[in-house]
Amino acid sequence: MTNQPKQKKKHSLLRTLLYRFFTGLEIVIKFCFFIPILLFMVWFSHKVDISGLFQGELAPREVANMLLAGDTVSNYDKMDERAVLKLYVQNLPEDQVPDTVALGSSRVLQLRQDLVGGSFFNMGLSGASAMDIMNCFYLLDKEGKLPKNLIIAVDPWLFNGDSAADLNKKADTELFSEFLQKGLGMTSDYEEPDKLELWKALIDPAYFQGNVKYALKQRATGEATTEDGESIPFQAVTGDLDSLDNNVKEPDGSVLYQADFRNWDYDQVMAEVLDQAGTLDGLHGFSQMDPYWTDLFERFVSYVQSKDVNVVFLLTPYHPFIIKHVYNNPQGFEGFFEVEPWLRSFAEEHNIPLYGSYHASRIGVPESLFYDGLHCKPEALKLYFPGIEAALQGLQTSYEAQYLETYGADNADLVTNALVGTTADCLVVDEEWFAAASAS
Structure with missing residues (x-):
């Protein structure tokens, strides 16, 4: 019991x-x-992602997807260029990484695939600062999508410490801090972001509901809108591009300006040149090349080369009147005159091909091949840049060889020492000679 x-x-x-x-x-x-x-729920919220937490904001995502699909995209002026490039790189298939990428400001956006040769993408940004240029390369590096060749369009303001803060306003400062620390091994204020709260959104029923509503609405209307329901103003452009009424971004990243701007007459161009001469954003207060940004540029180029990427420097010319204006009013522009000689010396020391000049007469670009004071036409680039394969071998274009042979002998200081010597004069080439030489 x-x-x-x-x-x-x-x-x-x-x-x-x-x-x-x-x-x-x-x-x-x-x-x-x-x-x-x-x-x-997780998959759908991540795919639709109306708030852009993972895929990026809807408008730049739309542009990036169209570029990746090979479309020409309308309304370039309304794009968040930096966001578009970030998403373009993020979504770029590894087997479609271009052989050659160009970095720089809007002054390089006329460089096109047909001139460069091979597979090419232009990552130029309007008003690009030194920070922007390094960020663009680091985006490619982080994603494991480095090109074989990198064309760096070096603007003089990259070395102007006085304007750096203003130029860097649009740049991604967090990405730059990460590059300094992880890429260059320098001290920065970079901290690894806490992604836990971000990822919680994927299991949030409210976020899932919002994504479902957006997807159903878009499917019903066929109209791409933002999260707030505003129309996304970017469309794939088809047909003849010669009569465009807005600036467009082409599949290779270059920009084609609207027709009325491309067809400005001499008086219209000169009116804009005169206005730009009075502002020259990025160059004012440029009393000398800034030691910090100069040293950082050297470190950056060394970093690129350490990744087995070929580097080519490209200098795009200013309108002859701009050069004349700067020479006649040198105070505050002293650093501008230091840049090109320094770049040529640096390029030679590091075996980097360099093409172009800030002075149009050095490379034989006539006044007629400028859209305004800062931007030359694609036809100007063809005069002095021979394409990537020839550039890596240090070869000249046929036009450049003829120009130096015809005009260089009697104008050695003006042509070979432009922006190294003291002259601001610009040669006026014979029209018949130019037509024959540029056609060859």
Whole structure:
């Protein structure tokens, strides 16, 4: 009789354990049925992502996807260029990484694939600062999508410490801090972001509902809109591009200006040149090349070369009137005159091909091949840049060789020492000679 309580206690414990086991098993089975629903919520919210938490904001995402699909995209002026490039790199398939990438400001955006040769993408940004240029390369590096060749269009303001803060306003400062620390091994204020809260959005029912509503609406209307329902003003452009009424971004990243700007007459061009001469954003207060930004540029180029990427420097010319204006009003522009000689010396020391000049006469670009004071036409680039393969071998264009042979002998200081010497004059080439030489 004394053993009965113990047996009852054992049976009770066993029943409790079995009950807990089967209850737990039931919960697991029910949860397993719920897992596909949870996974679908995560996948759908990540794919639609109306707030751009993972895929980037909807408008620049739309542009990046069109460029990746090979479309020419309208309304370039309304684009968030930096966001577009970030998403372009992020979504670029590894087997489509271009052989050659160009970095620089809007002054390089006329460089096109047909001139460069091979697969090419132009990552130029309007008003690009030194920070922007390094960020663009680091984006490619982070994603493991480095090109074989890098064309760096070096603007003089990259070395102007006085204007750096203003030029860097649009740049991604967090990305730059990460590059300094992880890429160049320099001290910075970079901190690894806490992504836990961000990823919680993927299992948030409210975010899932918002994504579903957006996707259904877009499917019903066929119209791409922002999260707030505003129309996204970017469309794929088809047909003849010669009569465009807005600036467009082409599949190779270059920009084609609207027709009325491309067709300005001499008086219209000169009116804009005169206005730009009075501002020259990025060059004012340029009393000398800034030691910090000069040193950082050297480190950056060394970093690029350490990745087995070929580097080519490209200098795009200023309109002759701009050069004349700067020479006649040198105070505050002293650093501008230091840049090109320094770059040529640096390029030679590091075996980097350099093409172009800030002085149009050095490379034989006539006044007629400028859109305004800062931007030359694609036809100007063709005069002195021979394409990437020839550039890597240090070869000249046929035009450049003829120009130096014809005009260099009698104008050695003007042509070979422009922006190294003291002259601001610009040669006026014979029209018949130019037509024949540029056509050859």
